[in-house]
Amino acid sequence: MPSKTTPPSLRADTLAVRGGLERSGFFETSEALYLNSGYVYDTAEEAEAAFDGSADRYVYSRFRNPTVSVFEKRLAALEGAEVCKSTASGMAAVTATLLCQVRAGDRVVAARELFGSCSWVLSELLPQYGVITEFVDAENLDDWKAALSKPTTAVFLETPSNPSLRVVDLRAVSEFAHAAGARVIVDNAFATPILQRPLEQGADIVFHSTTKWIDGQGRTMGGAILCDSAFNDDFLGPFLRHTGPCLSPFNAWVALKGLETLGLRMERHCATALKLAKVIEAHPAAAKTLYPGLESHPRHALAMSQMSAGGGIIALSLAGGQASAYRFLNALSIVDISNNLGDAKSLACHPWTTTHQRLSPEDKMAQGIDAGLVRVSVGLEDPEDLVGDITQALDAAAI
Numbered sequence: 001m002p003s004k005t006t007p008p009s010l011r012a013d014t015l016a017v018r019g020g021l022e023r024s025g026f027f028e029t030s031e032a033l034y035l036n037s038g039y040v041y042d043t044a045e046e047a048e049a050a051f052d053g054s055a056d057r058y059v060y061s062r063f064r065n066p067t068v069s070v071f072e073k074r075l076a077a078l079e080g081a082e083v084c085k086s087t088a089s090g091m092a093a094v095t096a097t098l099l100c101q102v103r104a105g106d107r108v109v110a111a112r113e114l115f116g117s118c119s120w121v122l123s124e125l126l127p128q129y130g131v132i133t134e135f136v137d138a139e140n141l142d143d144w145k146a147a148l149s150k151p152t153t154a155v156f157l158e159t160p161s162n163p164s165l166r167v168v169d170l171r172a173v174s175e176f177a178h179a180a181g182a183r184v185i186v187d188n189a190f191a192t193p194i195l196q197r198p199l200e201q202g203a204d205i206v207f208h209s210t211t212k213w214i215d216g217q218g219r220t221m222g223g224a225i226l227c228d229s230a231f232n233d234d235f236l237g238p239f240l241r242h243t244g245p246c247l248s249p250f251n252a253w254v255a256l257k258g259l260e261t262l263g264l265r266m267e268r269h270c271a272t273a274l275k276l277a278k279v280i281e282a283h284p285a286a287a288k289t290l291y292p293g294l295e296s297h298p299r300h301a302l303a304m305s306q307m308s309a310g311g312g313i314i315a316l317s318l319a320g321g322q323a324s325a326y327r328f329l330n331a332l333s334i335v336d337i338s339n340n341l342g343d344a345k346s347l348a349c350h351p352w353t354t355t356h357q358r359l360s361p362e363d364k365m366a367q368g369i370d371a372g373l374v375r376v377s378v379g380l381e382d383p384e385d386l387v388g389d390i391t392q393a394l395d396a397a398a399i
């Protein structure tokens with residue numbers, strides 16, 4: 001297949017457009033979509049060689065598919081990883097990353113502030129297999145240090161976290177984790193490889209929900225795991241091959257084309273989010289405004305040393321609690337009420353009664369979620385139109 005090998009020294013925006021590019025014999029400009037499950041062989045000997053590994057070729061789309069491979073190579077280039085493996089959703093990536101490496105009796109240390117389903121996998125699913133997780137305060141290094149004073153298999157964290165935008169010190173936690181013999185797994189869904197590359201800051205494994213900013217237009221579900229070849233050969237590769245949570249070629253193609261505009265989109269999402277965060281912070285209806293790019297964020301300096309911008313998510317807590325949060329949401333005329341995030345369309349939700357409803361009030365509070373908290377995913381609409389919509393909704397919330 002005619003292709004140019006993209007030098008790895010190129011910058012992110014070039015890799016996002018050209019990384020992993022492989023053209024078929026038709027010399028198409030845009031990446032081809034190979035919507036197929038199986039592959040054929042000229043001879044029985046060729047089939048045998050494909051299975052004993054002496055010939056490098058596609059065998060079955062549960063293992064590998066040409067469109068999925070281009071997506072994986074491109075994302076690997078962006079994250080600076082040796083290997084990328086994609087999955088049908090972000091949660092499939094989480095489950096595979098954890099289950100492929102833990103054994104009964106193993107111990108995991110995780111940040112308490114996590115995406116709701118990630119907490120469920122750690123606190124409900126893994127104990128069924130004899131794996132216990134100790135949860136710590138994401139921003140408290142003494143907590144991390146104490147929890148990692150015992151042998152540990154894996155460390156699991158999200159930075160910035162959903163929805164309270166806690167920022168974890170990647171270098172410090174990775175150092176404690178490695179001393180305890182643990183691999184550090186980072187959920188990089190909120191930051192994307194455009195803003196943050198955890199593997200360069202000590203992490204061992206990164207995963208994504210590509211459903212969010214990578215697709216970026218609310219079309220497909222998908223996930224991805226980035227790691228080194230040793231972890232893939234020993235743990236992840238065989239687990240994925242035989243359990244089959246594979247990404248469909250069509251969804252891989254949509255996410256692949258999403259990568260081409262990721263840098264451009266994140267620039268706009270971040271610029272508009274910073275603008276809106278300042279407007280919200282100055283409004284009397286907001287008791288608290290959390291955005292890593294704001295100087296008032298408790299971990300602003302750390303966030304800016306790990307990330308190139310604050311991201312597209314803002315969390316605000318309305319002074320009047322849940323009633324006020326509902327007035328704010330119901331008054332929005334451009335921003336939609338939705339539990340999804342990472343879309344071209346601005347979206348807002350009330351985590352207390354939706355994404356984190358399952359948790360007890362005490363657990364919600366421990367994760368920084370109060371009844372007045374609203375999470376806003378900032379879209380690509382005109383920034384001034386969004387300022388107008390958010391301001392009139394804050395006015396309505398203040399009544």
Ligand SMILES: *Cc1c(COP(=O)(O)O)cnc(C)c1O
Binds near residue numbers: 089092115118208210
């Ligand atoms: C959405 C999300 C996930 C789960 O991904 P799905 O694609 O919905 O399965 C995990 N972590 C974070 C931070 C997310 O936002």
